[in-house]
Amino acid sequence: MFRRLITLTAGVSLALTALTACGGSDSGSGSGDTITLGFSQVGAESGWRTANTKSIQDSAKKAGIELKFSDAQQKQENQIAAIRSFIKQKVDVIGFSPVVVTGWDAVLKEAKAANIPVVLTDRAVDSDPSLYVTFLGSDFVEEGRKAGQWLVDRHKDGSDPVNIVQLEGTVGSAPAIDRKKGFEEAIGTNPNLKVIASQSGDFTRAKGKEVMQALLKAHKDIDVLFAHNDDMGLGAMQAIEEAGLKPGEDIEIVTIDAVKDGMQALADGKFNFIVECSPLLGDQLMDVAKKIDAGGSVDKRIVTVETVFDQAAAKEALPTRQY
Ligand code: AHR
Numbered sequence: 001m002f003r004r005l006i007t008l009t010a011g012v013s014l015a016l017t018a019l020t021a022c023g024g025s026d027s028g029s030g031s032g033d034t035i036t037l038g039f040s041q042v043g044a045e046s047g048w049r050t051a052n053t054k055s056i057q058d059s060a061k062k063a064g065i066e067l068k069f070s071d072a073q074q075k076q077e078n079q080i081a082a083i084r085s086f087i088k089q090k091v092d093v094i095g096f097s098p099v100v101v102t103g104w105d106a107v108l109k110e111a112k113a114a115n116i117p118v119v120l121t122d123r124a125v126d127s128d129p130s131l132y133v134t135f136l137g138s139d140f141v142e143e144g145r146k147a148g149q150w151l152v153d154r155h156k157d158g159s160d161p162v163n164i165v166q167l168e169g170t171v172g173s174a175p176a177i178d179r180k181k182g183f184e185e186a187i188g189t190n191p192n193l194k195v196i197a198s199q200s201g202d203f204t205r206a207k208g209k210e211v212m213q214a215l216l217k218a219h220k221d222i223d224v225l226f227a228h229n230d231d232m233g234l235g236a237m238q239a240i241e242e243a244g245l246k247p248g249e250d251i252e253i254v255t256i257d258a259v260k261d262g263m264q265a266l267a268d269g270k271f272n273f274i275v276e277c278s279p280l281l282g283d284q285l286m287d288v289a290k291k292i293d294a295g296g297s298v299d300k301r302i303v304t305v306e307t308v309f310d311q312a313a314a315k316e317a318l319p320t321r322q323y
Helices: 047-063 076-088 105-113 140-154 174-187 205-218 230-242 260-267 282-293 311-320
Strands: 005-007 013-015 036-041 066-071 093-096 118-121 134-137 162-168 193-200 224-227 252-257 273-276 301-303
Touching: 036 047, 036 076, 036 282, 047 066, 047 230, 047 260, 047 282, 066 076, 076 093, 076 105, 093 282, 105 118, 118 282, 134 282, 140 174, 140 193, 140 224, 140 252, 140 273, 162 174, 162 205, 162 230, 174 193, 193 205, 205 230, 224 230, 230 252, 230 260, 252 260, 260 273, 260 311
Parallel strands: 036 066, 036 093, 093 118, 118 134, 134 301, 162 193, 162 224, 224 252, 252 273
Antiparallel strands: 005 013
């Protein structure tokens, strides 16, 4: 396989070394024309993540790409070790979903020095953009805005204060930072909407329940829960029910993701609104890997197209929901 000069449409050039003509490459796996993709996944913290992993694995198979998959169990050090191992194995492309935003410079520089292109999927990093080829995933700020805007519209005629508790995602992760930012920006337009408490539930159902139990004890006047994902919302929903309250009525619940369990809660009237965050990134990731490997150009930022669901829309969408 001959190697190539990739010119990115965003103006970033990535020079990959010219290699041997018989299928070997100094950054490739040496397995002929089969592309090898090393992928470091965050973990298995949520229904979203499980669907994302399945999407990547299924799409790799379909695309004939050899996938080396590593689950970091929500630990950055595991992701760094996995990326270093992919570099050692001379994979053709490295993909990863960074658990947190900071701390990637050194390992990304190592990948660049080894001429291995890196694709960020799902989550962003704060490193110099020249260290990766593209970032493929949702606009998390916009997701937070959509959640906040729904509350602004719903409570536009009221004059009473609306007390909101927020369950944030993993501390330092792009979706937690950005969704909080977008949400607080949107609700800032209505002075009645007030975040009275905001804590991390680490994107898991168990932590969402635990944190909500504590919040219910500390605050008797919660009107709304905004959870950064369905899983934390579902855990909190259990806590609300166990406290003798009706989720969706006594406390409105707004979440992000739209995985099947969340959509079921919405259709059942226990959630009030969900902003979609699509985990089905596999096909796009494989397309990008193929383009890069062939020396083609890709956009520096590829934003996932997403929608929102109220209770009626959830009922309609549920029967054909893929994840
Ligand atoms: O990065 C995407 C987020 O991570 C999803 O919204 C959440 O469910 C997951 O854990």
